Amino acid sequence: MKSLNKNTIAVIGAGPVGISAAVHLKIRGLNPIVFEKGSSVGHAMKEWGHVRVFTPWKYVMDKEVVNLLGKTDWKHPDKEYIPTGNEIVEEYLYPASKIPELKNRIIYGAEVIAVSKSKSSKSSSNNRDEKSFTIHYKSENGSHYVTEVNGVIDASGTWGTPNPIGADGLPVIGEIENKEYISYGIPDILLKNRNLYEGKRVLVLGSGHSAINVVLDILSLKNKNLDTKLIWGLRNNKLDKLLGGGINDELPARGALGQAAKKAISEGSLDLMAPFEVKEIERKYSRNRSGFNGEFIKREPELKVKSEFDGKKIVLTVDRIIVAAGFRPNLDMLRELRLDLDTIVEAPKTLAPMIDPNLHSCGTVKPHGVDELSHPDKNFFIVGMKAYGRAPTFLMLTGYEQVRSIADELAGNHEAAREVQLKLPETGVCNSNSKNIYYEKALDKKNLDDHDKIEYQDYRLSLRSKRSSCCGADKEESKTNHSCC
Numbered sequence: 001m002k003s004l005n006k007n008t009i010a011v012i013g014a015g016p017v018g019i020s021a022a023v024h025l026k027i028r029g030l031n032p033i034v035f036e037k038g039s040s041v042g043h044a045m046k047e048w049g050h051v052r053v054f055t056p057w058k059y060v061m062d063k064e065v066v067n068l069l070g071k072t073d074w075k076h077p078d079k080e081y082i083p084t085g086n087e088i089v090e091e092y093l094y095p096a097s098k099i100p101e102l103k104n105r106i107i108y109g110a111e112v113i114a115v116s117k118s119k120s121s122k123s124s125s126n127n128r129d130e131k132s133f134t135i136h137y138k139s140e141n142g143s144h145y146v147t148e149v150n151g152v153i154d155a156s157g158t159w160g161t162p163n164p165i166g167a168d169g170l171p172v173i174g175e176i177e178n179k180e181y182i183s184y185g186i187p188d189i190l191l192k193n194r195n196l197y198e199g200k201r202v203l204v205l206g207s208g209h210s211a212i213n214v215v216l217d218i219l220s221l222k223n224k225n226l227d228t229k230l231i232w233g234l235r236n237n238k239l240d241k242l243l244g245g246g247i248n249d250e251l252p253a254r255g256a257l258g259q260a261a262k263k264a265i266s267e268g269s270l271d272l273m274a275p276f277e278v279k280e281i282e283r284k285y286s287r288n289r290s291g292f293n294g295e296f297i298k299r300e301p302e303l304k305v306k307s308e309f310d311g312k313k314i315v316l317t318v319d320r321i322i323v324a325a326g327f328r329p330n331l332d333m334l335r336e337l338r339l340d341l342d343t344i345v346e347a348p349k350t351l352a353p354m355i356d357p358n359l360h361s362c363g364t365v366k367p368h369g370v371d372e373l374s375h376p377d378k379n380f381f382i383v384g385m386k387a388y389g390r391a392p393t394f395l396m397l398t399g400y401e402q403v404r405s406i407a408d409e410l411a412g413n414h415e416a417a418r419e420v421q422l423k424l425p426e427t428g429v430c431n432s433n434s435k436n437i438y439y440e441k442a443l444d445k446k447n448l449d450d451h452d453k454i455e456y457q458d459y460r461l462s463l464r465s466k467r468s469s470c471c472g473a474d475k476e477e478s479k480t481n482h483s484c485c
């Protein structure tokens with residue numbers, strides 16, 4: 001096992017928030033070591049690199065990273081331009097990885113497989129806070145390494161663990177067996193994967209902005225090849241959700257996306273099914289008789305999708321399925337750590353009520369830092385998209401403020417760590433104003449006693465069951481509120 005100096009902090013993931021964390025740690029005199037699973041910075045981001053984000057450059061970059069880049073020959077992009085994922089990697093993350101402050105601090109091809117307390121399992125409490133952490137990781141050739149560090153910032157994201165099709169949070173029958181015909185997230189439909197979708201029958205599942213991106217790309221293919229067929233399945237019949245924040249949204253790209261989807265629906269460019277639920281997927285092969293010797297030739301398979309649409313059982317025949325139903329955190333590598341996670345959204349318990357989509361879906365989330373992100377195991381933090389668990393409202397600026405606060409705490413600047421100040425763009429995408437005293441206590445960081453905790457949990461669960469026209473809002477409330485994120 002390799003031991004490093006007492007100020008060494010492990011950062012898991014070299015995406016935007018991971019690189020930001022390394023920079024904030026370094027400028028405070030700490031020794032960051034970044035473990036990146038891929039062969040370059042932004043490895044996961046490049047998998048959706050063709051997608052244009054909602055936020056312009058001014059909301060994408062960390063000011064401390066920009067300050068260091070400004071000392072090189074780096075060219076600052078137009079702050080109002082809205083970049084793609086690839087542009088963020090190539091014009092921001094890659095140059096940032098080359099600055100002197102991060103030289104030799106990123107280990108590529110290093111997949112972290114476990115994090116634990118040194119010589120202490122999860123059940124061991126003896127001098128636990130004083131003990132360092134061990135990082136177990138494997139290289140691209142499968143070799144296993146162990147490194148000892150004094151703190152850990154997990155910025156590994158959620159891209160690798162997409163939500164499956166099942167409404168119960170699990171894969172439906174046949175989903176795993178037919179995975180080669182099912183894509184998750186936002187595949188590159190117009191270029192890299194065009195041959196998989198053009199002229200094919202495609203079922204898209206999901207009702208968020210990722211799903212809208214996918215739908216619009218499929219419609220673009222349909223404009224060039226009329227044989228392309230699109231079915232869009234929404235688990236809930238909430239068409240207003242597609243509108244976005246419109247003119248009230250300081251992120252106009254998000255509002256425009258929803259408006260484009262609404263236009264496509266009104267024009268009948270796709271088959272919209274809502275409420276829609278997939279029950280089972282079965283692969284079938286159609287066969288044609290050969291022209292001469294009578295042999296049956298196997299053709300491309302088709303998927304029989306047994307579903308329920310508006311309460312009725314139906315069977316759809318499609319060639320491909322795209323699941324754009326969000327992501328969830330992979331917590332497997334953290335099993336030996338003591339975490340304090342909310343049971344619903346799998347975010348830190350103090351942060352959870354601020355981001356739980358069952359309570360609200362505002363893109364504007366109260367800025368937060370070390371206090372909201374701490375766990376029972378001292379000096380371990382989950383940041384970035386992974387800190388939001390299953391909640392979908394994350395913005396990069398939020399992650400940068402998270403790691404700024406944590407870096408100050410680890411450097412001993414405890415007062416600065418708690419001076420969390422950040423102005424986020426209003427999205428105009430909020431829902432219910434319904435709250436209760438337990439919700440307010442949680443947001444105000446007041447301690448909930450045992451009775452309050454029970455009441456608060458019941459409150460959140462009740463909202464989950466009553467979601468009808470907007471996330472957490474009843475039908476009457478939703479008439480006067482903006483649609484969900």
